[in-house]
Amino acid sequence: MRPQSSSSTQASQQLFSANCTGCHGLDGRGGEHGPNIATNRDVQRLDDRDILRILRDGVPGGGMPGFRSEFNDDQLNAVVRYVRLLQGKHATMIVRGDQKKGEALFFGKARCSECHMIGGKGGFIASDLSGYGQEHSPDVIREAIIDPNKNLEPRRQIVTAITRDGRKYTGIALNEDNFSLQLQTLDGAFHLFEKSGLAKVEHEPRSLMPSNYVSTLSPGDLDDLVAYLAAATTPGGSEPGRDEE
Numbered sequence: 468m469r470p471q472s473s474s475s476t477q478a479s480q481q482l483f484s485a486n487c488t489g490c491h492g493l494d495g496r497g498g499e500h501g502p503n504i505a506t507n508r509d510v511q512r513l514d515d516r517d518i519l520r521i522l523r524d525g526v527p528g529g530g531m532p533g534f535r536s537e538f539n540d541d542q543l544n545a546v547v548r549y550v551r552l553l554q555g556k557h558a559t560m561i562v563r564g565d566q567k568k569g570e571a572l573f574f575g576k577a578r579c580s581e582c583h584m585i586g587g588k589g590g591f592i593a594s595d596l597s598g599y600g601q602e603h604s605p606d607v608i609r610e611a612i613i614d615p616n617k618n619l620e621p622r623r624q625i626v627t628a629i630t631r632d633g634r635k636y637t638g639i640a641l642n643e644d645n646f647s648l649q650l651q652t653l654d655g656a657f658h659l660f661e662k663s664g665l666a667k668v669e670h671e672p673r674s675l676m677p678s679n680y681v682s683t684l685s686p687g688d689l690d691d692l693v694a695y696l697a698a699a700t701t702p703g704g705s706e707p708g709r710d711e712e
C-alpha cells in the first residue's frame with residue numbers, strides 16, 4: 468500500500484470523522500450504532516472494492532446508509548484508505564517525534580503509566596497500549612490524547628460510588644445492574660457494592676484521562692508521545708514507520 472502524505476491523511480480523517488465516527492467510533496472499533504470495522508477480521512478480509520461498494524450503496528436493512536450521492540469517487544477512496552489506516556495498515560506513514568523522549572513522557576511527566584500499561588509496565592485501570600500503535604493511525608492516536616472525551620464509550624466514563632457513611636470510591640464500572648455495582652478504583656482495587664447500601668452513584672460523561680494535554684504538553688512533546696505509542700506494537704516496541712504486515 469502506498470503511504471499517504473500527512474495532508475492526504477488529514478483529509479481522509481476529516482471525512483471519516485464527519486460521517487462515520489458517530490456509528491463506528493473515532494478508532495473504528497464500533498459503537499452503539501455501528502460495528503467494529505478496524506479489528507474485525509471479516510472486515511479486514513474485504514478487499515478495497517468491497518468496502519468501496521458498501522460506502523457507495525450502504526447495507527440495506529443494516530442501518531448503513533450509502534454515500535453515492537454525497538461523495539465523489541476521490542472522497543470515497545479517501546475513506547477506504549482511512550479505514551485501512553485504522554486497521555493497522557499505516558506502517559509506512561512517517562511519524563514525527565522522538566520515540567525515546569515519548570517513552571520518558573509516558574512514564575514521567577505525562578503520567579500515562581499511572582493508568583495505562585505498555586510491555587508489562589504501568590497501571591491497570593485503563594487499556595493496555597502495548598499493541599495500540601499497530602491498530603491506530605498516528606492521527607487517531609494524537610486525537611485520542613488531546614480529546615479523550617470524544618466518542619467516549621459509556622463503559623469508560625467516570626463512576627463515583629458514595630456509601631451511606633460518606634466514603635467515596637471513584638473509578639470505572641466493570642459491571643452494573645439495578646442491584647449491584649462492581650467498580651475498579653484508581654489504585655487498581657476492585658469493589659463490589661450492593662446499591663441498597665449506597666447513598667448515591669454518580670456517572671460523569673468524561674474519561675479518567677486528563678483533557679488538558681494541549682496546554683500541559685508542548686507540540687513537540689505530543690509528537691514524541693505519539694511516536695512512542697505508534698511504535699509500541701510489541702512489548703519491546705518497534706521502529707515507527709516500519710511495515711508490520
